[in-house]
Amino acid sequence: MEAGRMAPKTPSNRTEERQALPPPSEQPVAERTAALSRTIAQLQKQIRRLRRVKRALAGKAGRLRKIFDRAPIGIGLRDMQDRFLEGNPAMTQMLGYSQKDLRSMNLGMIIHSEDEPARQALFQELVEGKKDFYQLDLRFFSNDRGLRWGRLHDSLVRGVDGKSLYSLVMIQDITREKQAEAELALHRENLRSLASELALTEERERRRLAEFLHDEISQPLALAKIKLASLQGNLSDPCLIQQAEEVQELLGQAIHLTRNLTSELSLPVLHENGLVEAVEWLAEQFQEKYGISVCVNRNTEPMDALPEGVRVLLFRSVNELLTNVGKHAQARRAEISFWQDNDYLYLEIADNGIGFDVSSFPTRGRGFGLFSVRERLRHLGGVLKVNSAPGQGTRMTITVPRTGTEDSAPVW
Structure with missing residues (x-):
């Protein structure tokens, strides 16, 4: 064989060469098979998860449908x-x-x-x-x-x-609920009407008693005092004169007490002069009785247009609240203020007394008076607000609607 030339391959040589080399696609097929197996496993896992989600959603949908239907x-x-x-x-x-x-x-x-x-x-x-x-x-x-x-x-x-x-x-x-509300409102209105009628009856009875005191007691007492004074001038016995003077003094006290009681029952100063003037008169009486200085601020228009029942209610409320001040507040000074807007009338009583814990006032002596005032104002659509604290004095504010009518205004 010449140099540089390769010897031709014999059949035996080719067979040996093929046996020495690996199959051309054996390694890639194994890799692809493994990858495909992993993919199939992941898909199966996803399918199982989706089936669980589907079952859960179906369960939730069923529950929601039951809730919706039932x-x-x-x-x-x-x-x-x-x-x-x-x-x-x-x-x-x-x-x-x-x-x-x-x-x-x-x-x-x-x-x-x-x-x-x-x-x-x-x-x-x-x-x-x-x-x-x-x-x-x-x-x-x-x-x-x-x-x-x-x-x-x-x-x-x-x-x-x-x-x-x-x-x-x-x-x-909510038809039944609304019907119940309407029935309750009607019952409240009926109770308010009954309370108003009862209060009006009470006021009429007060006036009747005042007339009786004036006509049947005060006048006879005054006449007896006049006659006793006439007889006293004819007496010469010093003992009888002294006794006559004592009787005169007793008659004077009885007349004074009877007149005061008549005024408290019939309130002539309120009916003749109006609410603000009556409160000023009440403040003078209060100052004389308790020794507490009272200032009345008239920052409002005349209130003659208020129904009589409203005026009586406010006057008696002020009287009750001032009485509480005199008995419990230990105050040196009190102030009464009036003002109003388009819808409401406001009346405030403030003092510089010892104050009290508002949350505990129903258990104190003053509790019933405040409760009584609140209840009577409530029938009129009004409210009583009390602001106080120990050592800080007390401020009591009455608010009533200006549209109160005679029939809806319960009196004391």
């Missing part, structure tokens, strides 16, 4: 045009429409025309994102039961992009 209040879904998409059995029963009929209606069709504008305004705020939900008591029409009262709760369901998908509305029939 809820005791009406639940419905509406599109953004206010049309019903679906209603639960309680909704169809309450409204008196079938599911098919309900899908052809919108919510505004069943709402009372006087209540619909308020609902539309709240729903618009809901759509604009100003509210997450709204609740409103309104009237609605039931197909088979007529006009009803309902408590409507409305909220939006939004997608992941924040866009409104549909509305979830719940309606609870």
Whole structure:
């Protein structure tokens, strides 16, 4: 064989070469098989997880459907045009429409025309994102039961992009609740009327007693004093003169007490001069009795237009509160103020006394007086507010509506 030339391969040489080399695709196939096995395992795991999620979602959907179907209040879904998409059995029963009929209606069709504008305004705020939900008591029409009262709760369901998908509305029939409220209001009004009539009867009896004291007791006592004075001038016995003077003094005390009692019963200063002037007179009497300086601030217009029953109630309230100040406050000075606005009249009594714990006042001696004033004001639609603290004095404010009528104003 010449140099530089390769000897030709014999068949035996080729066989040996093939046996020495590995199969050309044996290694890649094994790798692909392993990778495919791992992928299949991961897919199977994902499938099992998705099946579990599906079963869980199916369970939740079933529970939600049961809640939807068995809820005791009406639940419905509406599109953004206010049309019903679906209603639960309680909704169809309450409204008196079938599911098919309900899908052809919108919510505004069943709402009372006087209540619909308020609902539309709240729903618009809901759509604009100003509210997450709204609740409103309104009237609605039931197909088979007529006009009803309902408590409507409305909220939006939004997608992941924040866009409104549909509305979830719940309606609870509160007709019985509203009827009970109306009956309770009527009972309260009847009780108020009874209390007012009782108070008016009491005031009329006071005046009758005052007239009796004036005509049947005060005048005879005054006449007896005059006659005794006439007889006293004819007496010469010093012992009889002294006894006559003692009788004169006793008669004077009886006349004074009778006149005071007559004034307290009939309140001539209130009926003749008005509320503010009567309170000024009361302040003078209080200052004389308890030695406490009282200032009356007349920062208000004349109140002659107030019904007589209201004036009597306020006057007797001031008398009761001043009596509490005189008995319990240990004050040196008190101040009475009047003012009013378009709707209310305010009357305030403040003192610089020892004060007290407001939360404990019902157990104190002053408690019944304050309770009595509060109850009588409540029948008039008024309130008594007490601000006090130990060592800080007391401020008591009466607030009554200026629209009180004679019939609704209970008197003392």
